[in-house]
Amino acid sequence: MAYGYSLAVLVGVSLGVLVGQSTWALRGLDPLFQVLRTVPPLAWLPISLAGFRDGHPSAIFVIFITSIWPIIINTSIGIRNIPEDYRNVAKVIRLNGAEYFVKIMLPAAAPFIFSGLRIGVGLSWLAIIAAEMLIGGVGIGFFIWDAWNSSRISDIILALVYVGLVGYALDRIVAFVGRKVTRGTAAS
Template sequence: MPAPARTEKIVTAATLKPSASVLAFSGRPSAKVKPKQVAATIARNVVPPLVVMIIILAVWQILCSGAGATLPPPTQVWQESYDLIAYPFFNYGSQDIGLGWRVLISLQRVAYGFGLAAVAGILIGAVIGQSVWAMRGLDPIFQILRTVPPLAWLPLSLAAFQDSNPSAIFVIFITSIWPVIINTAVGVRNIPQDYRNVAKVLCLNQLEFFFKIMLPSAAPYIFTGLRIGVGLSWLAIVAAEMLTGGVGIGFFIWDAWNSSRLPDIIVALAYIGVVGFILDKLVAALGTIVTRGASAS
């Protein structure tokens, strides 16, 4: 009886096409980034805000150039506050310094207050998220305290610390901690049960569970709270410095108002807005890096 014929598959070069995953990890870029694409991306991100800014400045100039206008137009701001715009780091004395130095002094206070709020908020939020009884006992109190305006804490902090600098730091801390606590607690409560089961199988202790399971899983929620908190802390320090004095950007605005220097106030507001924007983007970028690293691991 003849043996059955064998069917052999002929492998040719056409059948050996690399897959997309192989190309992705072969070290060769799948597509070259063209300069036109880079220019188009920059144009999409830069041109619209620039056009809107030009329109705002034009409308501002028209509205404030009349005889009865009480606010200075952009041309007057540029003429009278040119030194503050062009030379942000001049230093002619204890109070005669540029806005760059004043922003750095305010940022130093924000770094202390917000740093403490971030550490304490993550730890407290993790406890609340893990414990049902802690959530029931502390969440109503936190919901009440977070509605207290920042400046309402200032008299108590001045009475407790007897100094303006720690009082301002405390106001930043007590203002920015609540979104960190709330978002961290929500993130911990939303950890998948499968992750908790894996932690039980591996017999992870509380410290290992916190760093290996809890933080990576709740990272998006945590950094959402941190972004909100850093914005609130920057708002709080400007308001607190108006009352506590010193050489920060907040006291500069109050001093400029008392001296009727409206162009200087407008320039300071621009500094505050740009710095707040940068702080938000830095925390967002850090959150993206941490979240990607956690998902990759």
């Protein structure tokens, strides 16, 4: 999960910045993003299995493709909502592109970015559980499916509690990092 989610963070924030800054990129890419984000995680699995011919990279791809959309969308909204005063101050003090990115753009958009990261980590956890059910072999998703096939309902309930607790912990970790990075302005 860490690989797919990390890749989604890297690509999602980068694309979100591009789409947030460029009206042309927004007009060209947003319709594509809106179509692709509505495809359910499990619908990507057969395509990824056909492409990668292996369960491990397929699972990473499903996690990536599932969690990237809220990251892109929230990042682009955060970039587009940077107050005009911030942009004007950057012009007055003549910040170059890199300085503007680090000192103005990222801090101003960080609460939006971390909202997308929180949604994305939840979706990536959801995707890996579902993928493990279908790919089989290992993982909590496989455990749940195997328990179902063996009529062990109590094991399924225990696994669901575990899934919920781990999902909650992942959300809290991202929220904690968001509060530290944004100095308390990110949603908790």
